[in-house]
Amino acid sequence: MPQRNVEPSIAYRLLYPGLTAIITSSWANLDDATPATSCSALSFRPALFGVSISPQNFIHELIMKSKSFAINLLSAKDIRSASIAGDISRRFNTRKVMDSGFTLTKSKTLDSKVIRGALGVIECSLERRITIGDHDLFVGKFETAYAEEDFRGYWTFNEYVPILYTGSTHNGTKHRFAQISKHFVEIPYQQDMAKKEAIELTLQILRDKAGIRTLDRSTAVKLISEKLNLRVPDSKYLVDHLVHEKMFQFGHGSKTTY
Numbered sequence: 001m002p003q004r005n006v007e008p009s010i011a012y013r014l015l016y017p018g019l020t021a022i023i024t025s026s027w028a029n030l031d032d033a034t035p036a037t038s039c040s041a042l043s044f045r046p047a048l049f050g051v052s053i054s055p056q057n058f059i060h061e062l063i064m065k066s067k068s069f070a071i072n073l074l075s076a077k078d079i080r081s082a083s084i085a086g087d088i089s090r091r092f093n094t095r096k097v098m099d100s101g102f103t104l105t106k107s108k109t110l111d112s113k114v115i116r117g118a119l120g121v122i123e124c125s126l127e128r129r130i131t132i133g134d135h136d137l138f139v140g141k142f143e144t145a146y147a148e149e150d151f152r153g154y155w156t157f158n159e160y161v162p163i164l165y166t167g168s169t170h171n172g173t174k175h176r177f178a179q180i181s182k183h184f185v186e187i188p189y190q191q192d193m194a195k196k197e198a199i200e201l202t203l204q205i206l207r208d209k210a211g212i213r214t215l216d217r218s219t220a221v222k223l224i225s226e227k228l229n230l231r232v233p234d235s236k237y238l239v240d241h242l243v244h245e246k247m248f249q250f251g252h253g254s255k256t257t258y
């Protein structure tokens with residue numbers, strides 16, 4: 001099938017459907033609740049979350065001033081509210097949150113509010129703001145998170161039906177949302193045998209060598225690179241992996257601190 005070129009200004013739509021969270025933030029006596037599809041986990045350790053917000057949106061100002069925001073996960077029954085909150089701004093409509101059908105309640109750790117009845121909430125303090133083109137990326141540090149029964153380490157999707165934004169209808173008059181079906185495709189995990197073998201060989205070589213003399217990281221990396229005929233970044237990966245997983249430790253006199 002021939003492929004068509006996609007304009008840069010609409011290439012982001014190739015990423016749809018996008019999970020849409022409702023971002024809440026409060027400052028002084030001002031509250032806002034605004035849908036954001038550009039919201040994602042950024043790092044596991046430390047736990048960091050990102051949301052990309054246009055400076056034109058009122059919530060941008062509240063996040064800047066309060067230095068905090070919450071990511072609220074709502075279910076499909078709240079699609080209408082999410083859609084309304086994405087059409088109107090709190091900047092000129094003081095009743096925006098209420099008109100959208102949301103009720104806010106005190107957050108657990110922030111001076112902000114969260115959405116009552118949200119199935120999941122991640123409360124974040126603002127770690128930093130990164131200006132990226134016409135949006136700013138707010139990087140939030142995990143403060144606390146809580147969720148309804150449906151989340152048992154992962155969502156079970158018995159109650160939670162995520163809000164998935166697909167853009168506008170083709171005549172551009174309506175927002176359109178997709179809904180997941182519960183026909184999951186489950187693929188068994190694959191063992192990465194080549195990686196496993198490389199880890200085992202590295203461990204063997206380092207243990208043998210460490211028995212003879214004190215090793216430091218850079219010597220270990222060079223040794224593995226030579227012995228296994230690997231590129232230096234791959235050899236670094238293996239050495240650091242063993243240390244990180246506590247399978248190998250550099251002895252006293254090592255120049256490396258972990």
Ligand SMILES: Cc1cc2nc3c(=O)[nH]c(=O)nc-3n(C[C@H](O)[C@H](O)[C@H](O)COP(=O)(O)O)c2cc1C
Nearest residue numbers: 034035036037038053054057058059086088089090
């Ligand atoms: C489904 C949906 C997703 C949206 N995602 C984002 C987003 O990720 N970032 C953003 O800045 N605006 C996003 N918007 C636009 C804002 O939600 C919208 O401009 C809102 O009215 C701003 O309200 P405020 O001025 O009260 O903050 C989205 C809108 C919709 C309908």
